[in-house]
Amino acid sequence: xxxxxxxxxxxxxxxxxxxxxxxxxxxxxxxxxxxxxxxxxxxxxxxxxxxxxxxxxxxxxxxxxxxxxxxxxxxxxxxxxxxxxxxxxxxxxxxxxxxxxxxxxxxxxxxxxxxxxxxxxxxxxxxxxxxxxxxxxxxxxxxxxxxxxxxxxxxxxxxxxxxxxxxxxxxxxxxxxxxxxxxxxxxxxxxxxxx
Numbered sequence: 001x002x003x004x005x006x007x008x009x010x011x012x013x014x015x016x017x018x019x020x021x022x023x024x025x026x027x028x029x030x031x032x033x034x035x036x037x038x039x040x041x042x043x044x045x046x047x048x049x050x051x052x053x054x055x056x057x058x059x060x061x062x063x064x065x066x067x068x069x070x071x072x073x074x075x076x077x078x079x080x081x082x083x084x085x086x087x088x089x090x091x092x093x094x095x096x097x098x099x100x101x102x103x104x105x106x107x108x109x110x111x112x113x114x115x116x117x118x119x120x121x122x123x124x125x126x127x128x129x130x131x132x133x134x135x136x137x138x139x140x141x142x143x144x145x146x147x148x149x150x151x152x153x154x155x156x157x158x159x160x161x162x163x164x165x166x167x168x169x170x171x172x173x174x175x176x177x178x179x180x181x182x183x184x185x186x187x188x189x190x191x192x193x194x195x
Contacts, residue, residue: 009166015133019125019159026158027061034156037180039067042120042154045176045183046071049150052111054079054088054119057102062122063154063179077111078104079143086143088113113143118150121174126153130173130186131165144172153177 009015046053046068052075058064069076078094079086080103088111091104113119121140123132132153134140144151153174160179177184 008163012133012136012166015161015166016124016136019133019161022158023061023124026156031156034180035064038063038154038156038178041180041182042068042178043071045152045178046074049074049118051075051117052077052115054111054113054116056120056122057094058122059099059101063156065120065154068120077116078102079139080104081139084139084142086113086139088116113147114149116147116149118152119144119147120152120154123153123155123159123174125159125161125165126155126174126177127161127163127165127189128177128184128186129189130175130177131167131171132174133165133167133171138170141170141172145170147172151175155179157181 042065050073055065055069055076055078057078058066068074075090077088078091079088081098081101089104089108090111091108093105093108094102095105097103121132123134126132130153151172151174153176155177157179160177173186175186177186
């Protein structure tokens, strides 16, 4: 299923409101098959990677990435919200943090963001040229503002808007999108934007 609309957004608030509603409807119906297909696409991508990657523990209305934590050639680090940004920690034990997000325990070793080969990034809505809107707190944008590793947006097809998203200069783009339909290299769509 793909995002059904074709519209111009007047603001981030309007866009977020629409996609929060859409996510609530879609997740309420259950997305087990979509999640299974997304897991396969994500595993295929991550089996080609190595080193330390940033990931997240999904909230109720986010696509899960738990299946790839079993890939032994990748070490996983998870975010903690600290002073308006994210810091990454190697994690085995988790406790509920801000907004109910499961975060690594206090004893977990810290990993510098610059030491991460890549980061799996959740979002409310993306488009194929890599633009992303999260839930509005800006944690990922602040954390990844100068990050040069691979940024991978994780979502379902209905969270990819065919329309231009309302973004600002500080909003961080992702390099790839992974959904139940597969992997999208966003740079392919950057070229279209410039022509």
